[in-house]
Amino acid sequence: MKPYLSIRNLCVTLKHGAPILRSVTLDVSAGQVHGLVGESGAGKSMIGKAVLGTLPRALHIRSGEIWLDGVDLLTLPLQERRKRIGATAALIPQDPLTALNPSRRIGPQITKRLVDILGWHKNAAEDRALDLLAEVHIPDPSRVMRSYPHELSGGMRQRILIASAFAAEPKLIIADEPTTALDVTVQKQILRLIADMQARHGTALLFVTHDLGVVSKVCDTLSVLYAGKVVEDARMQRFFMRPVHPYSAALLAATPTYTNPTGSLKPVPATVIEDVETEVQQHDMRAGL
Amino acid sequence: MRDARGDIKRPIGLRLWLSGGWLTLLALAAIFAPLIAPQDPLAQDLFTSRLPPFWDSKAEAGYWLGSDSLGRDVLSRIVYGARLALIVALVAGTLTCLVGGTLGLIAGYFRGWPDRIISRFVDIWMAFPPVLFAILLIAVLGPGLISIIIAIVVIDWTRFARVIRAEAMSQGVMDYVASAQVAGRGRFGTMITEILPNVLPTMVALLTLEMGIAVIVEAILSFVNLSISTDSPTWGGMISEGRTSVHQAWWVLVFPLITLFLTVLSFSQLGEGLKDRFDPVLR
Numbered sequence: 001m002k003p004y005l006s007i008r009n010l011c012v013t014l015k016h017g018a019p020i021l022r023s024v025t026l027d028v029s030a031g032q033v034h035g036l037v038g039e040s041g042a043g044k045s046m047i048g049k050a051v052l053g054t055l056p057r058a059l060h061i062r063s064g065e066i067w068l069d070g071v072d073l074l075t076l077p078l079q080e081r082r083k084r085i086g087a088t089a090a091l092i093p094q095d096p097l098t099a100l101n102p103s104r105r106i107g108p109q110i111t112k113r114l115v116d117i118l119g120w121h122k123n124a125a126e127d128r129a130l131d132l133l134a135e136v137h138i139p140d141p142s143r144v145m146r147s148y149p150h151e152l153s154g155g156m157r158q159r160i161l162i163a164s165a166f167a168a169e170p171k172l173i174i175a176d177e178p179t180t181a182l183d184v185t186v187q188k189q190i191l192r193l194i195a196d197m198q199a200r201h202g203t204a205l206l207f208v209t210h211d212l213g214v215v216s217k218v219c220d221t222l223s224v225l226y227a228g229k230v231v232e233d234a235r236m237q238r239f240f241m242r243p244v245h246p247y248s249a250a251l252l253a254a255t256p257t258y259t260n261p262t263g264s265l266k267p268v269p270a271t272v273i274e275d276v277e278t279e280v281q282q283h284d285m286r287a288g289l
Numbered sequence: 290m291r292d293a294r295g296d297i298k299r300p301i302g303l304r305l306w307l308s309g310g311w312l313t314l315l316a317l318a319a320i321f322a323p324l325i326a327p328q329d330p331l332a333q334d335l336f337t338s339r340l341p342p343f344w345d346s347k348a349e350a351g352y353w354l355g356s357d358s359l360g361r362d363v364l365s366r367i368v369y370g371a372r373l374a375l376i377v378a379l380v381a382g383t384l385t386c387l388v389g390g391t392l393g394l395i396a397g398y399f400r401g402w403p404d405r406i407i408s409r410f411v412d413i414w415m416a417f418p419p420v421l422f423a424i425l426l427i428a429v430l431g432p433g434l435i436s437i438i439i440a441i442v443v444i445d446w447t448r449f450a451r452v453i454r455a456e457a458m459s460q461g462v463m464d465y466v467a468s469a470q471v472a473g474r475g476r477f478g479t480m481i482t483e484i485l486p487n488v489l490p491t492m493v494a495l496l497t498l499e500m501g502i503a504v505i506v507e508a509i510l511s512f513v514n515l516s517i518s519t520d521s522p523t524w525g526g527m528i529s530e531g532r533t534s535v536h537q538a539w540w541v542l543v544f545p546l547i548t549l550f551l552t553v554l555s556f557s558q559l560g561e562g563l564k565d566r567f568d569p570v571l572r
Contacts, residue, residue, distance in 0.1 A: 101465045
């Protein structure tokens with residue numbers, strides 16, 4: 001199947017040249033969930049931000065292509081790019097506490113997207129928002145629509161953000177560690193909810209996380225990232241059975257299991273890290289960074 | 290999963306009651322000054338000069354807070370003085386807020402070169418000694434209500450610019466701003482719908498603080514005779530006049546001083562009280 005989102009050789013650097021993403025290439029097919037795994041600081045979130053056009057000021061895209069629905073976003077002028085992204089993609093952010101505007105009620109925050117993006121009438125948008133809130137299992141949606149974010153719990157807010165991400169029926173959703181800020185019991189519900197919604201709406205999902213356990217539950221394919229470089233690209237089952245790259249293998253081995261929770265805590269061996277670092281350096285030499 | 294957070298009710302605190310009460314009283318007094326003031330605030334009468342306040346045995350009816358050395362009623366002058374003080378507070382405070390707030394918002398949200406220009410300008414501006422600056426300005430513009438207001442705006446917009454800039458910067462990196470941008474909304478629209486409502490509580494607190502400061506600045510300028518003409522009563526002018534006869538008639542100095550003090554205190558407390566009550570993020 002033709003990928004819906006296709007990133008080709010994306011290089012992102014700091015303004016003065018230090019590389020953040022090193023020739024990242026990955027594909028997300030329509031209706032599939034693609035996991036993006038890596039340590040903190042590996043550049044996972046930056047890939048999502050590069051696609052959505054919300055990179056921090058200090059970073060800029062040096063080279064590469066981002067194909068979204070058959071169009072290379074980076075060749076479009078800024079305003080048109082924003083419009084295109086708004087119409088086709090949405091974000092489920094990491095921290096539900098800062099992702100809703102604290103001084104506006106929930107209702108308008110969801111309906112605004114529908115009015116902005118799809119040009120819907122306000123009443124129609126409100127009906128749709130109520131349906132969506134019910135779909136993400138929020139009790140008493142009409143009350144929640146009138147609430148302010150601080151009146152709701154973290155789990156509730158994350159549900160609202162999920163509803164709002166799916167509101168305008170985007171073809172691609174980028175979920176940036178959507179469960180990291182929640183506690184474990186809520187995490188599981190939210191994960192299941194995202195997976196359900198994704199399946200029902202047939203959306204392509206780029207799922208950014210550092211949790212291999214989470215990946216194994218929701219993803220179809222995945223990329224392992226180290227220092228901004230994709231070290232392995234794989235289908236889910238193959239990856240968990242036979243990881244190809246030594247770093248991926250070490251990561252997998254480092255994951256605690258239910259059967260042997262403490263004994264299996266193995267750090268990633270130093271030799272593996274050295275090898276990956278060399279690989280990264282070789283890449284930089286070739287790319288002239 | 291019913292959540293009780295929405296049910297928290299914040300009572301209107303004592304602070305809000307007291308400060309709001311005093312300012313309402315003052316506003317009413319200013320509006321209905323001709324009805325309230327027992328005497329003509331400008332009427333001089335040497336037979337009634339330096340009358341003590343009402344509790345003294347030598348007090349005269351109709352001069353509740355005594356009279357000054359020219360026989361003018363202190364209470365009436367305070368009541369009429371409230372007019373000028375409140376006009377200056379409202380107009381100068383609001384204008385300062387608009388000018389400084391707008392610049393701060395732009396600097397904090399857009400960053401980049403607008404921020405660099407505005408911030409350097411603020412830095413340079415703040416290096417001038419403010420009172421001297423005001424006196425200089427009035428000397429150039431000539432005394433009068435408009436000059437006072439301009440002087441206050443020119444001195445104090447930097448306070449707003451600094452604080453609002455910082456606030457807008459911290460709001461600007463929040464995820465909801467990114468979400469709004471991803472939804473294809475323009476930068477300016479995002480600033481108005483996402484950032485502005487969230488810096489508003491701070492702006493209101495600063496605004497009331499600024500109103501208090503405006504009252505003080507006006508009093509300082511009156512004190513050095515640079516406010517509006519000496520005919521119309523001002524609190525600062527009364528304090529300045531009372532200073533010369535403080536040993537014979539302390540009330541001429543003390544009552545306007547207390548009024549000034551309570552007013553400025555009320556303005557700042559009103560801001561804090563409003564922030565406590567209405568800021569959705571504070572709890």
